[in-house]
Amino acid sequence: DSGVTQTPKHLITATGQRVTLRCSPRSGDLSVYWYQQSLDQGLQFLIQYYNGEERAKGNILERFSAQQFPDLHSELNLSSLELGDSALYFCASSVDGHNEKLFFGSGTQLSVL
Amino acid sequence: AQTVTQSQPEMSVQEAETVTLSCTYDTSENNYYLFWYKQPPSRQMILVIRQEAYKQQNATENRFSVNFQKAAKSFSLKISDSQLGDTAMYFCAFSGLDKLVFGAGTILRVKS
Numbered sequence: 688d689s690g691v692t693q694t695p696k697h698l699i700t701a702t703g704q705r706v707t708l709r710c711s712p713r714s715g716d717l718s719v720y721w722y723q724q725s726l727d728q729g730l731q732f733l734i735q736y737y738n739g740e741e742r743a744k745g746n747i748l749e750r751f752s753a754q755q756f757p758d759l760h761s762e763l764n765l766s767s768l769e770l771g772d773s774a775l776y777f778c779a780s781s782v783d784g785h786n787e788k789l790f791f792g793s794g795t796q797l798s799v800l
Numbered sequence: 801a802q803t804v805t806q807s808q809p810e811m812s813v814q815e816a817e818t819v820t821l822s823c824t825y826d827t828s829e830n831n832y833y834l835f836w837y838k839q840p841p842s843r844q845m846i847l848v849i850r851q852e853a854y855k856q857q858n859a860t861e862n863r864f865s866v867n868f869q870k871a872a873k874s875f876s877l878k879i880s881d882s883q884l885g886d887t888a889m890y891f892c893a894f895s896g897l898d899k900l901v902f903g904a905g906t907i908l909r910v911k912s
Contacts, residue, residue, distance in 0.1 A: 788850075794843055
């Protein structure tokens with residue numbers, strides 16, 4: 688168990704809908720990262736937060752947004768969902784916002800039908 | 801931009817034997833980290849081993865070791881005494897000044 692908690696584990700929804708994925712980092716970790724894993728794109732970095740502030744941005748679509756709250760949990764919001772958004776979404780956390788030691792959650796499997 | 805290439809989509813190895821997974825990367829940075837992550841059928845991402853670019857000594861973690869060739873930008877993973885539990889997707893990853901970049905992965909199957 689990595690100590691990073693993601694909910695829900697599975698999510699099935701329809702095109703055009705909006706969903707929220709939640710992540711609780713390991714105790715003491717200040718930084719949260721979101722990754723998307725799909726068959727055609729592989730593992731893609733979406734966005735990183737450090738202590739509530741956005742630190743780095745990757746290949747995140749404009750339809751997607753995220754935030755990190757004062758208690759350090761993070762949410763990834765996906766809107767106007769398309770079939771191609773179906774993927775495994777990972778959250779990871781680190782103590783200091785550096786990539787040298789990331790701990791990954793078990794992921795949320797999103798299926799858009 | 802940094803890129804990570806894993807040229808072996810799939811590999812198989814007999815239980816108790818040794819297998820090497822290949823990885824090359826491209827970067828203009830001098831200080832960085834390299835990683836191998838394992839993703840078993842449970843889909844959990846598990847850090848296997850980490851190498852700091854400024855260290856010449858190859859990292860070792862029990863049955864897992866790397867061959868880091870900085871000039872060639874090569875970072876291979878050797879698994880000794882392969883076990884059935886090693887069956888998984890293995891990702892090579894690079895971390896420089898910003899994000900962690902992953903390769904496409906190599907599926908490793910350990911056969912009994």
